Amino acid sequence: MTKTLRCETVEELEAAIAEAGPDAMYRGQNEHFTHQDGSTSLVSSFSRSTCVPDLMIKWTHYAKRMLRRHVQGWEDRKDLATDQAILQHYGWRSFFLDATGDARVAAWFASHKFVPGRHGEMVEDCHEDPVVLISDLAEFIPAEGDGHLYLISKKACRSAGIGYVHLSEIATKEGSPRYVCQDAYMVGHLEPSGLPEAALLAHLVVPVAVLMSCADGLSTEDLFPEPDVDPVFSDLLAMPWVRVGPEDDSIPFFRRSLPLPEYKSHVRKHMPSTSAMYRSFWLGDLRDPADPERLTHILCGAGVYHGTSPKRTSLPLLTQILESCDGVVVEVDGLVYYGNRGKYVKGVIAKKVDRDVVAVCEIGVDHPGLQIQDIGVFQGWHFRFRSDGVWLREAHEDDCDCGSDEHDEKLKLLGRVEECLADGSIEHHSSGFYVERGVRRDSDRSLMREVQGARAGGQS
Structure with missing residues (x-):
């Protein structure tokens, strides 16, 4: 004893x-x-x-x-x-x-x-739209x-x-x-x-x-120093908020995407543009129906998207999907934060640039407050795929020249998706969509009404 x-x-x-x-x-x-x-x-x-x-x-x-x-x-x-x-x-x-x-x-x-403890406060996003932000406000007594x-x-x-x-x-x-x-x-x-x-x-x-x-x-x-002293805590507080509760047209409620106790409130009455309030959306639902590009969207959860795995080059099921479309988009239900405040990644696209060559790139999103802005594609790496589904790295004039091994992570993600397609945990859902089991297919209803209203207003 x-x-x-x-x-x-x-x-x-x-x-x-x-x-x-x-x-x-x-x-x-x-x-x-x-x-x-x-x-x-x-x-x-x-x-x-x-x-x-x-x-x-x-x-x-x-x-x-x-x-x-x-x-x-x-x-x-x-x-x-x-x-x-x-x-x-x-x-x-x-x-x-x-x-x-x-x-x-x-x-x-x-x-x-x-x-x-739990603390909720009604504030305004950077566009002066009201939101309620819920924090885990704890204390030591x-x-x-x-x-x-x-x-x-x-x-x-x-x-x-x-x-x-x-x-x-x-x-x-x-x-x-x-x-x-x-x-x-x-x-x-x-x-x-x-x-x-x-x-x-x-x-x-x-x-x-x-x-x-x-x-x-x-x-x-x-x-437990404050974020002006602790850079790790500062980064955690800068991550997006995610919607909780009903998805109607009432004032939306949000919680931090990574739950963590705070010992002082870090919410402001007027939140900065670097604070994203994420409402679930899929890029495929935001596309203009008149867009002629044929993309297949694969929707996955955080486990697949952020997981770890060895790099694999044999991707026969993804290659088969690519045969009938212009590109494959793998996206997660969330915004991926890399430390560039206000700018996020939503997913990865493998887009054909030739009959058997794809560019594998991240899809970036600017998301100040409640609004989605400036969706675009970052430079990536190119791969040539063979008829047997093997992908081989191919130098290309449009390659990103950063020299980072981060680009390998995109191929590892595609490898995890390939495994999920093979074991059936990612299934064909509807035309242009595959969905991981347990992952929601629909986008936030109130957000989609806003998108459709803006689209209709732009056409009138």
Whole structure:
């Protein structure tokens, strides 16, 4: 069993911490949990909550994007601890346990209770149209009674084959993300049973008042800095809002596309043009019926669009679809954010430029507030497809010359779509449309009425 010590004074607490020495990492909780056998239960957030695969994949996609954008020299080395650090610290879940190298930080968490909340506010988008924005506005309040500090042994973790990563490894080029402010470690990844008791040096039970003294004046803002300090948090707040509730002509309600707790409202009475309020739409529904271009639209969810897979060049089913149209559009129900505020990606198009040559490009959308503007195609790469469905890279004068491996990701996406066509999870729906099972086919009804009204007004 874990050694449990009660520390009634700051001096006793400091002595217990000092005894552990540099081998210790710290974790603070305001409640103590046990397994059925009475042993200490320290489990990952995934063990406490159910998995939502599409949302997990979406969070992972954006976490890697933000690491690439903000961390000097970061490379995707498939390191699960750093990949999941943003998920763990900004509102989702991971297979790891939070810890810190600073006992003051652990004391603060042990003496404060997280209280979730919901906040809705009617504001105007950049075009002065009314919307209601719903945020997860949470707070940390002083706890009561006793808090709990867990001293975790680095040596014991190594002996048990449990890793730990100091998140200073992913400090950002500018600013201070919250995991740096918290001197955070990720411990794991852990089995569902959690951290074995053998990895604990001690469990300290301490009155909240003593813990607050040990925390040395730390505040929520110190540990969860605002977006002007934390570039990762700033990026998360810049992502599109998505509509919730009825799709009638009443004032629309929106929530953040990646749910995350906020400790201060970041909603303004007049939202900037860089804040997109997304109502579900498919590009195929927005096209002018008189447009002669024959495109086939494949509608998928976040799991397929943002997933990971090896690059494949054998795409016989997509090649077969291309034989009867001018191009294939793969799009996700959402706006893909790349850090260019106000500008998003809606999907990828494989468009014929010759009988057996396609340009594979992203489709960009400007989306200030509620309005969809300036849909266009970015430069991409070209491929020649053979009769057996194999696609081969072909240099072309219109190729993008950025040199980024991002273009490989488009071919990987097409590979995932090919697999879904093969296993039937993406099915033919109607003329010009294939839809992944579980993905809505229709566009937002009120948005489509606006589009049709604008089209009719333009023709009169």
